[in-house]
Amino acid sequence: MYLTAKKSKKLKGKVNVPGDKSISHRALIFASQAIGECKISGLLESEDVLNTKKSLQKLGINIEKKRNDYFVSGNGIGGLSEPDDILDFGNSGTGSRLMIGLLSSQNFKSYITGDSSLRGRPMARVIKPLEKMGAKVNARQGNLLPALVEGNGMMLPLDNYEMEVPSAQVKSAILLAAMNISGTTTIIEKERTRDHTESMMKYFGMDIKISEKNGRNVIKFTGQKEYKAKNIIVPSDPSSAAFPIVAAIITEGSEILCRNILINPTRIGLFETLKEMGARLEYKNIRTEAGEKIADIKASYSPDLKGVKIPAERAPSMIDEYPILGVAAACAKGDTVMNGLAELRVKESNRLELIKKGLIQNGIKAVEKGDSLIVTGGKLKGGVTVTTHGDHRIAMSFLVAGLVAAKPIKVDEPHMIATSFPEFKGLMNKLGADIR
Numbered sequence: 001m002y003l004t005a006k007k008s009k010k011l012k013g014k015v016n017v018p019g020d021k022s023i024s025h026r027a028l029i030f031a032s033q034a035i036g037e038c039k040i041s042g043l044l045e046s047e048d049v050l051n052t053k054k055s056l057q058k059l060g061i062n063i064e065k066k067r068n069d070y071f072v073s074g075n076g077i078g079g080l081s082e083p084d085d086i087l088d089f090g091n092s093g094t095g096s097r098l099m100i101g102l103l104s105s106q107n108f109k110s111y112i113t114g115d116s117s118l119r120g121r122p123m124a125r126v127i128k129p130l131e132k133m134g135a136k137v138n139a140r141q142g143n144l145l146p147a148l149v150e151g152n153g154m155m156l157p158l159d160n161y162e163m164e165v166p167s168a169q170v171k172s173a174i175l176l177a178a179m180n181i182s183g184t185t186t187i188i189e190k191e192r193t194r195d196h197t198e199s200m201m202k203y204f205g206m207d208i209k210i211s212e213k214n215g216r217n218v219i220k221f222t223g224q225k226e227y228k229a230k231n232i233i234v235p236s237d238p239s240s241a242a243f244p245i246v247a248a249i250i251t252e253g254s255e256i257l258c259r260n261i262l263i264n265p266t267r268i269g270l271f272e273t274l275k276e277m278g279a280r281l282e283y284k285n286i287r288t289e290a291g292e293k294i295a296d297i298k299a300s301y302s303p304d305l306k307g308v309k310i311p312a313e314r315a316p317s318m319i320d321e322y323p324i325l326g327v328a329a330a331c332a333k334g335d336t337v338m339n340g341l342a343e344l345r346v347k348e349s350n351r352l353e354l355i356k357k358g359l360i361q362n363g364i365k366a367v368e369k370g371d372s373l374i375v376t377g378g379k380l381k382g383g384v385t386v387t388t389h390g391d392h393r394i395a396m397s398f399l400v401a402g403l404v405a406a407k408p409i410k411v412d413e414p415h416m417i418a419t420s421f422p423e424f425k426g427l428m429n430k431l432g433a434d435i436r
């Protein structure tokens with residue numbers, strides 16, 4: 001199956017983008033460890049998140065949907081039971097890595113797998129720090145999934161662990177393992193990554209302290225302390241909102257409003273960059289809900305987009321947004337220089353390669369230099385099929401490109417969009433896009 005996007009008229013309207021993927025995974029996991037029932041509102045019902053939900057159910061957690069909310073009955077810290085089946089996380093690096101952390105300090109064995117993309121993604125980044133704490137994880141050759149997490153109820157806290165990769169998934173895996181370990185784990189981050197795990201730990205009243213030392217982020221967490229259930233409201237995902245927002249910015253005459261978008265500072269690198277490029281983008285009605293800052297975002301057609309240089313330090317706050325930024329850069333005047341992209345090579349696909357390839361196929365100059373990508377704005381010619389390697393964000397980005405390209409753009413494996421944003425096509429077409 002393919003999806004094709006054609007040159008579209010202006011995009012207009014107000015939309016609700018679905019819940020944040022990172023917070024949705026964490027909401028389910030933290031609710032499963034609480035004492036009592038948590039109500040989760042606005043949970044993202046994408047394949048990735050539903051795989052985390054199914055895994056928790058296999059671990060003995062009761063999760064029910066009533067109307068639009070999910071009710072999770074937590075059994076407390078260490079209250080999971082051995083699953084009698086393999087836990088399959090599908091396409092999700094977040095689901096698998098966070099759960100490897102949580103499961104490493106339980107008293108039973110778990111077998112973990114995922115789809116062909118996930119089975120090719122590096123797991124050493126989580127296994128190595130967890131092993132320092134006493135975890136036993138038997139992965140396939142090269143530290144790849146499938147893996148057997150042996151489970152060790154006697155693990156030790158990590159002292160002053162300096163993060164080797166700027167990854168919120170790794171940081172969260174360590175913190176989740178530490179929940180069932182007595183003593184204090186300290187993690188030091190040079191580059192700040194998304195902090196939803198820490199925010200949720202604070203929200204539940206857990207023993208976590210965050211400070212800054214010599215420009216580095218120091219996280220201290222003491223585990224094996226029970227916490228009570230609380231309700232969670234999941235804000236809308238800025239990484240999904242990025243697609244209609246960029247579409248509106250590059251499509252003549254457009255003006256859209258995306259409601260309730262998470263604007264946590266560790267997630268809004270793309271919006272900052274777009275503003276620097278001259279995009280007409282405004283935060284309205286800024287407020288805080290369940291410990292996270294949210295706003296309605298108005299985005300309008302911005303005819304004078306110009307290329308900018310994006311510092312490597314900003315990469316963690318927009319790591320999932322480079323594919324769609326590549327499309328915005330193709331529509332801007334001059335060069336957009338994106339630095340510090342090494343992590344893009346180990347996402348759901350080698351995204352650095354696929355952004356470059358897809359742009360070149362569409363007549364745009366894109367050059368890779370070390371860990372940087374330089375895109376020179378031009379005319380997207382379309383009339384091509386973009387190979388996505390099953391990567392949802394590559395698919396959505398080139399469909400957005402198709403809305404302004406001279407000829408239609410077709411993408412393969414569009415079913416993968418359901419891993420993060422099942423409503424993408426319907427929502428875009430409701431705004432006026434032509435995607436079929």
Ligand code: S3P
Nearest residue numbers: 022094166167168169170319320
């Ligand atoms: C995520 C962290 C990021 C991001 C992913 C979600 C998370 O990955 O790319 O989509 O929820 O923690 P890394 O932590 O590996 O950079």
